[in-house]
Amino acid sequence: MADDDGREQLTDLVEANDLTGMRLWLAEHQPYEIADELARMDSHLAIIPFRLLDRDRELEVFEELDPVHQQEILGGLRDSAFRELLEEMDPDDRARLIGEVPAKIATRALAGLSPAERRMTAALLGYPEDSVGRSMTPETVILHRDLTVGRALEVLRAKGAEAETVYSLPVVDDGRRLAGMVGLGDLVVSDPGTLIKDVVDVLVPRASAVEPAEKAARLMQEANLVALPVVDSEERFVGLLTFDDALELIEEADSEDFARQSGASPVAGHYVAVGVLKLARSRAVWLLLLIVASTLTINVTQGFEGSLEKVTALALFMPMLIGTGGNVGSQSATAIVRALAVGEVRMRDLPGVAWKESRVGFLLGMMLALVAMTIASLLVGVAVAAAVALSVIAICTWAAIIGSTMPLLARKVGVDPAVVSAPMVSTLVDATGLLIYFSIAGVVLGI
Amino acid sequence: MADDDGREQLTDLVEANDLTGMRLWLAEHQPYEIADELARMDSHLAIIPFRLLDRDRELEVFEELDPVHQQEILGGLRDSAFRELLEEMDPDDRARLIGEVPAKIATRALAGLSPAERRMTAALLGYPEDSVGRSMTPETVILHRDLTVGRALEVLRAKGAEAETVYSLPVVDDGRRLAGMVGLGDLVVSDPGTLIKDVVDVLVPRASAVEPAEKAARLMQEANLVALPVVDSEERFVGLLTFDDALELIEEADSEDFARQSGASPVAGHYVAVGVLKLARSRAVWLLLLIVASTLTINVTQGFEGSLEKVTALALFMPMLIGTGGNVGSQSATAIVRALAVGEVRMRDLPGVAWKESRVGFLLGMMLALVAMTIASLLVGVAVAAAVALSVIAICTWAAIIGSTMPLLARKVGVDPAVVSAPMVSTLVDATGLLIYFSIAGVVLGI
Known part of the structure; x- marks a missing residue:
């Protein structure tokens, strides 16, 4: 279809969802002409070509609109129909349509809304999730x-x-x-x-x-x-x-x-108000991953079944050793996750942090080895006790290194360091800890 | 010794540290007389009888003092000599001497100090550790x-x-x-x-x-x-x-x-600035307690050594079972500790919380049992797999109950709920989880 002077009308291009056609049309027209066309359309349609304008022209066109139509455009930016439309688009077009809005339009779009409405509108204005734009207050005396x-x-x-x-x-x-x-x-x-x-x-x-x-x-x-x-x-x-x-x-x-x-997804809302199913869902994913990962401990134990059959006493200390390793690793991980969150530690500190935590783990391992040695030599022979004590030192040092470096590596690849949870570190240390234990026991006991 | 009119002088009573004598003397004299005596003494001595006055008279005497001596008294309240003296006293006398200071004197004593000095002085003024009094700013326009x-x-x-x-x-x-x-x-x-x-x-x-x-x-x-x-x-x-x-x-x-x-004591100061020894010390106490507690796992395992010898395959699943139990328990404990910290859960919610978490634990246990059953039946017989699956359900439910009720019980007895750490819950669940596992296996396998 064509208008009086033989050109296509913007409305038709919008209804056909022809983004290329819209871009061409917009490039060929003056701001006042664009404003005139936008004023004829429904706000949920007008918002599409409006957001396709580059930022300077967007503001020019906006200022050509009379207040009633400005309100409609602002309404369109907040509209759930606009959001649904975005969701159906190609990522490229979507990025263009929700790109940064001129400051003046953004503050007007956000004015007079409740905090909840404001967050939703901020999303439509292109401010990423958890960004300052989603939490700021635009209504202020300037x-x-x-x-x-x-x-x-x-x-x-x-x-x-x-x-x-x-x-x-x-x-x-x-x-x-x-x-x-x-x-x-x-x-x-x-x-x-x-x-x-x-x-x-x-x-x-x-x-x-x-x-x-x-x-x-x-x-x-x-x-x-x-x-x-x-x-x-x-x-x-x-x-x-x-x-x-x-x-x-x-x-x-x-x-x-x-x-x-703690290996759970954050749950929005007051604890008492959150349902059982929602709580279970927030915790299920990590538990599934971790129980699958923990099958490694089965493989390791099976690999050393020969040693276990020769010296059954070795099985007695498995829970204590991997428990202690998990505890030391959790402590290190939590300390580093918190230090990262409050900005006390940065990526470039990685070697220093690993070196510090390995010494902390070694010291703690020495102390705990004394306790483990005493307990084990009372229950079983001195040989097994020696193997247990040496394993405690090695496992504690290793757990501290794992616990401290993993959050930093997570940050490096763009993952929230806090997902390196106590359960995750414990599970990793379980399998590797058993490997360390059976290897040391093999050497010490000559099996 | 006696003064001109035959009575003892306050200075002598103070030097003899005779609290009873001081109280008598103070009761027999007028505010202006007391102020006069205080003005003659060193501030670190004058502060003792001053703090023995009851609150109303304390303010009256303070107002009788000229500004120079008021400053000395305020200085005395901040003085480390006063603090040392307090530490040597009987608890009763100490409580009296560091009892609440009149508001007017308190704000003047705290004025003009750096935040660090202010916290120290607030301690001498009788505000308990971590109280609002230690963090407030007294200098403000009223x-x-x-x-x-x-x-x-x-x-x-x-x-x-x-x-x-x-x-x-x-x-x-x-x-x-x-x-x-x-x-x-x-x-x-x-x-x-x-x-x-x-x-x-x-x-x-x-x-x-x-x-x-x-x-x-x-x-x-x-x-x-x-x-x-x-x-x-x-x-x-x-x-x-x-x-x-x-x-x-x-x-x-x-x-x-x-x-x-994470089972560590809080460490003051920037992570990077804290030394290896200090870090190790902050984590050592809990680790020691937990490794001793984990000897329970040895006792339990020994108690079922007969079962283990008959069905050695049972040993393979020990780490996986107690690891999973520890994870579920840690999740529950962390959720409740946080809900308590931000005030979403209170003591009276205990039954509701335990009931909710037990259902969450049961649901998670059902899901994880399917995974464990699959893994176990591929590796060993269906009978052992069934015992493992049933144990997963029981252990997850039990861990969720333990993890959720312990922080609330800690709060009940006046302990910070956060000390119910992931490592503590894991260690508790380790021993009880093995007991559950071996008992169920005994029934299912008929051993």
Whole structure:
């Protein structure tokens, strides 16, 4: 179909879901023409060509729209129909359609929503899961650096924003680029004639909307910030991460790490409200993997069945040895996972960490070997006791190395280090520990 | 020795460390007389009779002192000599001497100190370890409820307190009793002639200085508070717990729980800076206890040596069974420890929690039994495989019950639930799991 001047209409291309055709059409038209066409369409259709525009033109077109149609476009960005449409698309097109939205449109799309609606909309705006963009508050008073303090306080009185967002206020320049932050306390104590640019703190940290929210929350804790400004890739202000959200993010992240450390998936929601099936599901996957992995212990034991038949006393110490190895490995893994989470250890520390933990494991092994030696020599012969004691030292050292390096290697390949759980380390140490034990026993007892 | 009018002098009683004599002397003298005597003494001596006064007289005497001697008394409260002296005393006298200090004196004693000095001084003032009193900030602008908003802002401008303490300000009545809190934002948007008592939020939560700091920090997270007012036992304002301290308290508490969950004592300080010996020491105690506890597995195995000799294949599945039991138990324990820490589960939930976890354990056991049955019937006979499968179900259910109830029982007897660590649960399940396994195998195989 063609319009009066013989060209295809945008509506038809959209209805045919012809992305290439839409791109061509958009390239051939002026912002006011595009705005005019968009205004004729249903918002859930108009949003497609709108998101296909590059960022500068997107803002131009948006500003050509009258307020009613701007609202419709913003509504389209929040619409579940848009989300369903995205899910059916090729990954490339999808990435394009949910790419970064201009800061001004993003904050307007997110304004006036409940926290739950805001998170959902932030997803449609292209902020990745668990990113700062999903947790930030876009509704806040923004001060221009050329305002006076007196005028800024008037603006504040007129707007009356949410309490959490007024303690520390973003200061921007002409291009909405973040200049810094100014504390409400500083405004109160400054002379009303002072310019904002003379009291703004330009050295305050900032976060990108796409970076992990947990990292930003821990930065706030380190730097004692009541609010952290969030910017887009062009340093334009898009929102504030406030202290209350930071507190919640840290508590949630720690809860997730606790769950992962025990070999379970994090379960959203209050413990008492979560059903039995959901709890079981959150724990089943790792247990299945681990029970399959633990068949290795059967193979190892079968491989040494000859030794076991000759010296049946060896079987007595199997649970104690692999239990102790698992404990030492879990301790190391947990220490490193936590140190990684709070930023005390980084990838480049890997050799130092492994060396430190191997010494810790060796020391602990020496101490535990004395206990094991005493117990074993009372129950069985000195020869078996010696084999057990030597195995304790070797297994503890090995467990500490495994437990400390695996979380760092997980981080290296982009996996949450917390999945290196106590059960996972224990299971790995079970099989390798038995191998160490039977090998040492073979040499010591000459079997 | 006696003074001019024939009575003993306070100095002599103090030097003789005669607490009974001091109490008598203090009871017989007026505040101004006591102040006069105190002013003559070294501050580290004067602090003893001063702290023996009851709270009301303590404040009266304090106010009789001139500023120089007030400073000396405050210095005495911070003095390490005072702490050493306390350590040598009988528990009763010590409790009296470090009992609650009047709010006014407490805040003055804590003012102007670094966070480290403040924590030490708070200890001398009688606030228990890990209490809110040790983490609060006493230096803050306090507003009287009869002030006007305009006057309050003037006070703020004149005093210029630390940024973290001005976002939300305490409002008190004549007796320094906390009336509520007022947000700086509310002051800014209110008419200058408004009275503070008309804008104060009287429903804001408050914490007692002696309650656990972690509990107060989690309350701030729940209630989205930028600052929590702290009061003494008579509801007098003594300080603010600010959001930055709350963030740090939660991160520290979670780090401690992580360490305890892995069977280690919490280690203060940055991981990279902590030495090998200190790390080993933090983990040694639990490992020693657990290796001793794990000798139970030896006893159990010995008790069933007859069965093992008849069906040696039974030994093959020991590591897999106790490993799986340990994993299920660790998952339950970690879930409950975390739910307790963030306040989702309380003591009265014990029966419900045990019932829920036993069903989760049973479900997981059913699933894992299928896997174990398959593996075992491929390797050994169907009879042994059936015994293994039944044992998996029983052990998983049992492990989930143990793992979920033990943290709650720990809390009941006043122990941090986080000490019920994954290694502890695993070790307990090791011995009991073997007992279950050999018993079931005995019945199924008729041995």
